[in-house]
Amino acid sequence: MAVTKSEVIPIRTEHDIVVARQAVRRLSVEAAFGLVDQTKMVTAASELARNTFIYGGGGTLQCESLLEGARRGLRLTFTDQGPGIADLSLAMKDGWTSGSGMGLGLSGAKRLVNEFEIESVHGQGTRVTITRWK
Amino acid sequence: MASGVSRVVEVLKKYEKELLTDWLAELKAGGTGNDGRVSETELHTQAKEFLGTLGEASRSAGVGDIERPEWSPVRDFLDGVSRARVTQGYSSDQTATFIFSLKRPLFKRLSKEIGSDAKVLAEETWTASELIDKLGLHTIKSFQKTREDVINRQQEEMLELSTPVVKLWDGVLALPMIGTLDSARTQIVMESLLQRIVDTGSEIAIIDITGVPTVDTLVAQHLLKTVTAIRLMGADCIISGVRPQIAQTIVHLGVDLQGVITKANLADALALALKRSGYTVTRNKA
Ligand SMILES: Nc1ncnc2c1ncn2[C@@H]1O[C@H](COP(=O)(O)OP(=O)(O)OP(=O)(O)O)[C@@H](O)[C@H]1O
Ligand SMILES: [Mg+2]
Numbered sequence: 001m002a003v004t005k006s007e008v009i010p011i012r013t014e015h016d017i018v019v020a021r022q023a024v025r026r027l028s029v030e031a032a033f034g035l036v037d038q039t040k041m042v043t044a045a046s047e048l049a050r051n052t053f054i055y056g057g058g059g060t061l062q063c064e065s066l067l068e069g070a071r072r073g074l075r076l077t078f079t080d081q082g083p084g085i086a087d088l089s090l091a092m093k094d095g096w097t098s099g100s101g102m103g104l105g106l107s108g109a110k111r112l113v114n115e116f117e118i119e120s121v122h123g124q125g126t127r128v129t130i131t132r133w134k
Numbered sequence: 135m136a137s138g139v140s141r142v143v144e145v146l147k148k149y150e151k152e153l154l155t156d157w158l159a160e161l162k163a164g165g166t167g168n169d170g171r172v173s174e175t176e177l178h179t180q181a182k183e184f185l186g187t188l189g190e191a192s193r194s195a196g197v198g199d200i201e202r203p204e205w206s207p208v209r210d211f212l213d214g215v216s217r218a219r220v221t222q223g224y225s226s227d228q229t230a231t232f233i234f235s236l237k238r239p240l241f242k243r244l245s246k247e248i249g250s251d252a253k254v255l256a257e258e259t260w261t262a263s264e265l266i267d268k269l270g271l272h273t274i275k276s277f278q279k280t281r282e283d284v285i286n287r288q289q290e291e292m293l294e295l296s297t298p299v300v301k302l303w304d305g306v307l308a309l310p311m312i313g314t315l316d317s318a319r320t321q322i323v324m325e326s327l328l329q330r331i332v333d334t335g336s337e338i339a340i341i342d343i344t345g346v347p348t349v350d351t352l353v354a355q356h357l358l359k360t361v362t363a364i365r366l367m368g369a370d371c372i373i374s375g376v377r378p379q380i381a382q383t384i385v386h387l388g389v390d391l392q393g394v395i396t397k398a399n400l401a402d403a404l405a406l407a408l409k410r411s412g413y414t415v416t417r418n419k420a
Contacts, residue, residue, distance in 0.1 A: 039348070043349070047350055101355070
């Protein structure tokens with residue numbers, strides 16, 4: 001598998017979430033995703049970017065365009081140095097929120113993509129990686 | 135500067151006229167007043183008035199602390215200058231130059247007045263320098279505050295402009311939403327819609343999200359809250375513009391829109407609203 005392109009977007013302000021969504025939309029189009037796949041990837045990115053901003057206290061989004069054989073894909077990595085998630089299986093549960101959200105961001109994002117990975121160290125930060133293939 | 139009043143106070147009083155002349159020359163050399171945004175007479179009036187209030191404040195409260203109440207005329211004056219400069223299109227550093235240009239003339243008069251006593255001169259120069267820096271910083275802060283206010287106001291105006299509530303029919307309101315639904319805007323949208331429902335006594339509200347590119351959990355939550363509020367007021371709500379890709383994504387996210395009437399486009403929503411209000415639309419055969 002080859003990474004054909006990589007860019008990093010800071011997620012420091014609310015507005016950066018909009019910028020992140022636009023970048024993911026653009027890269028999804030470049031990867032020749034259909035309208036449904038584009039929308040799924042952008043929506044997943046929106047959820048994770050907002051978590052990075054709200055709970056992680058800001059961080060970064062790395063976007064990588066992928067090529068495996070003839071198959072194109074997009075991998076997004078959200079990293080923050082925030083408080084981390086104490087109980088991952090709880091956080092992944094539908095409807096669980098520590099704030100005032102719907103508690104569907106993480107679990108929903110997982111359902112919207114092909115691959116989903118989350119690592120979080122309590123007190124050190126969180127990294128979520130999602131990949132979608134055409 | 136432990137012993138009593140700073141010599142700066144004395145110099146400000148004694149050389150008020152000379153300081154004005156030198157300062158205006160500095161300003162002119164620095165480019166202020168050369169581009170027609172501020173006229174020479176205006177600049178002259180401003181500088182003169184400033185030196186007047188500066189002298190007064192320094193005599194009544196010393197030059198150590200410009201936050202003291204006696205200094206409020208000076209601060210107010212600078213706020214006024216900053217505001218004017220914002221509307222005249224100056225940058226923050228150009229605006230601060232107004233104050234910083236006073237440094238050299240003031241130093242010059244100080245050294246003339248104090249003469250060869252190097253220790254006193256160094257002390258007084260330091261005092262003067264600190265004073266001008268504080269005034270300059272105050273000006274920059276005030277400039278930025280004014281500019282932020284202007285931007286915020288423009289943003290709010292834009293928000294209101296971009297969220298029209300349209301009357302489609304007697305008793306039927308539509309709210310076409312366009313763009314990203316960040317929380318500030320969604321709040322305004324919701325409030326103006328609820329208000330219009332009350333004002334018009336409407337029974338059905340259609341929220342059209344054709345122009346909203348992404349519906350994530352935050353947007354969904356805002357929509358659901360709005361629908362609930364509308365229902366509590368005794369009206370009905372239809373969400374239109376739910377394109378197939380949005381519908382699929384909402385389902386995968388796990389958001390439950392059950393109980394909310396959704397339509398793919400505004401036309402379908404209007405047809406339903408009319409039907410519910412008891413209208414039938416027929417086409418006249420030619
Ligand atoms: N980057 C992060 N750092 C720390 N905690 C996080 C992070 N991301 C998620 N969490 C925790 O996991 C919980 C669940 O996240 P999830 O995105 O599923 O729901 P939510 O953000 O609370 O609500 P929603 O996303 O539906 O608006 C959050 O409430 C928060 O406590
Ligand atoms: Mg979330």
